[in-house]
Amino acid sequence: MKQQSVIGIDLGGTAIKLGQFLRDGTCLKFLTIATPQPSTPQTVLRTIVEAINQLEFHKTCHCHALGVGTPGPVDAQGRIAKAAINLSGWQDVPLANWLETETGLPTTIANDANCAGLGETWLGAGKNFKNLILLTLGTGVGGAIILDGRLFTGHLGAAGELGLITLDFDGPSCKSGNQGSLEQYASVQAIRRMTRKEPIELGQLAAKGNREALKFWEDYGYLLGAGLSSLIYILTPEAVIIGGGVSASAPYFFPATLLEIERRVLLSHREGLQLISAKLGNKAGMIGAAKLAWKKVDKLTS
Template sequence: MSTKKYSVGVDLGGTNIKIGIVSEDGKIIKKDSLSSKADEGPEKVIQQIKKAIKQISNKSKVKVIGIGIGTPGIVSSKKGTVENPPNFPGWDKVPLKQIIKKEFQKDVFIENDANAAAIGELMYGAGKNKENFIMITLGTGVGGGIILDRKIYRGELGAAGEIGHITIDHNGPKCNCGSRGCIEAYAGNRYIISRISKDISNHPNSLLCKMVSSEGKELSPKLIYEAACNKDDYAIGIITDVGKYLGYGIASAVNLLDVTNIIIGGGVAGFGRILFDSFEKTLIERVMKPFKSRINVKPARLKNDAGIKGAASLVFYKS
């Protein structure tokens, strides 16, 4: 019999619940996915989470020591409440930790999903040997997590690390959060796609425009990347700009915290070298002098299963 310890990691998203059984050294031994049914309200979502945990527990014989949950919204990891997650209608404040603990009689740990991703990188990924780092998760939105002295910084409400909402232009486009010109309004998936769909007809000779108009392909970050890899200047310019916008904003975070290790994960991080080079160059230009030579940008290491592993790592993370 193995003496390894295992936990269940639950990655709650607006569309799906991704779930896995993960060993203490970060290996997934079973995984599964279930619709989160977020539009049917909190009770339905909770039912789905319970169902997912029961299903995966039945499929594996290992003994699980606890359950970790990564969720959008403002999370009080102490009280175990989840407040107003975006794209989850009907949620005010839900005591998710207590509900799951009562059902399964196991230790339950709960954390904002971007923070869980940062803890996952700290335990198993690109942050393993780092004392301090800023984690950026690029997706529909731009999430962040701050690790200081190998501990997650949660702030007073549990809402710290919202680096996506650093303003880079006070007159900029309206952001989901109610403010204007936030990093997210430039580098979030949704905003990139809406900006480029308005602009693409101004670049009729670009490969990207041809892919969309003649080949009928859907405009997506992946398509932009594909065009850039085929040396389309327009697509390369889009990705370079995303890197610059991120750099303008994150420079403020570096100056504020004196933290120069940056880890980037999430879908848009798939923009690869073009994004990383442009981001790093801008960052070095914009931070204060003592930080310039110390800037160190790395891609996240957990990739596709980052959400599950990050959530599962909460059980083994002592803080």
Template sequence: MPDAQVIGVDLGGTAIKLARIRFDGTVLAEAQCPTPQPAVPGAVTMALCEVIEQIDPEHAAKAVGIGLPGPMDAAARVARVCINLPGWEDVPLADWLESRINRRVTLANDGNCAVVGEAWLGAARGVDDVVLLTLGTGVGGGVLLRGELFTGHNGAAAEPGLIGIQPDGPACNSGNRGSLEQFASITGLRRLCDRDPRELSAEADAGDPVALEVWSRYGERLGCGVASLVYMLTPQLVLLGGGLAGAAHHFLPSVRREVESRVQAVSREGLRIEAACLGNGAGRLGAARLALQRLNGMMAPD
């Protein structure tokens, strides 16, 4: 069914990004709106209803996939918790939306959506074992094992940004301390140098030694977390996405050095660590792909 359409949504703490996408991954229309503040469930639900109708007034899309920053239930209907959004605990978002927009809805972790998008049409295409980290306001991610999305026995896996790397480190909204997120997010970068990441990247592009050193130290901390993930999952590919990945050329070398120094050769044999290639479009693309798979029983062509 090459003319089938679905809507993919990436719900973040500051913006809602969505696209109406054809079965083959072609983006037919796209939109973005600010996430209501505070981003409580009711306000977000109404904002989603409005922007979905805006992008698809003719109801050409029969299904909606939504990526959120947190784990879903195993049925992909309930947002169990969204760590950085207020009031998001066991929110039946799929039920709420379906009764209002008259389209089928499925939910997924936003990091899972990103890795599915990259595997479909991005840097992970054709790779079976992949770990993706999204580096931004927080650190999310997703895991593919043997070509299948790994979500654990109750749908809550994987949260690679929440692994601990420093027992007495900064407190995390998850309840952990010293999580990878506290060192590899924008907040973590600002602990090294309180500058806007785009400015810091531009300064490094111009050869500023202080900026280059900051990115190198950032890469070391990120590499420490990546090393633990490599030991656990031995992927073929680690992808770095999210807003900070635009500066990956500055910190990838130190990430790779750190992983090489921490991980024994047999556990990193054949490993590649690269920047993702779909940018902010990966999440909504993956959400659309999952909606096609889960709700319509359709598989997009390889």
């Protein structure tokens, strides 16, 4: 008898990652392919279907569902990609319906940062916590909220955009329409704007003891701590998990981040709080998408 499996898919602007997973999280097969350019919905659909067919050559397991993480907001039912950052012409794309029609497999979709949060909760840094927030510090700043072990997305399916909270009333404009959002101070693009250097370069300089780089990361940590303080007061998580490319320099900004949280947040709201780095790297979204697919299987069989 064949084992059950699902396929998790992380759709990005430059690459699409797919993995076939058992219920315990074992990855049977993994594939990365380039996102087609231009990345129109129909072209991306064809590319994903072809890649799924490649994964399905693993004949020891039967695939029961698909989970997909997309770079943008998704409707509350996990059916429609309302928009997709860095993809061409994505507006209210019924991606789940399309994939079900093409593959015959039950499909559900979610925001990629939410998938990363699910992945870290399932197999990564968050597996020992039931209440946590994940912040991904990358090209932008994404977020995910896990409450009582479940992903929280709100009645519209769009909750958890943690990078878009206001940090500075008169700060730089954000694509969201906000001004001075956390993203405008914590993302890769913000670091480039503020320093004219890449985060990896600043991390390398800090490792060599460069004072300017060390001072930058200290200031960065204070800003991040200020943003996190607002979130901690609202959600009182057990842990804050920091992922994304910028997290490689966590040793240089975590101390300042913690100091700022301690300064701003009452002990009653942060007692036992842990600030930790994500563990799954750029596979977190794919792993979380697989967990999403398993939830779909359980819902259909319950």
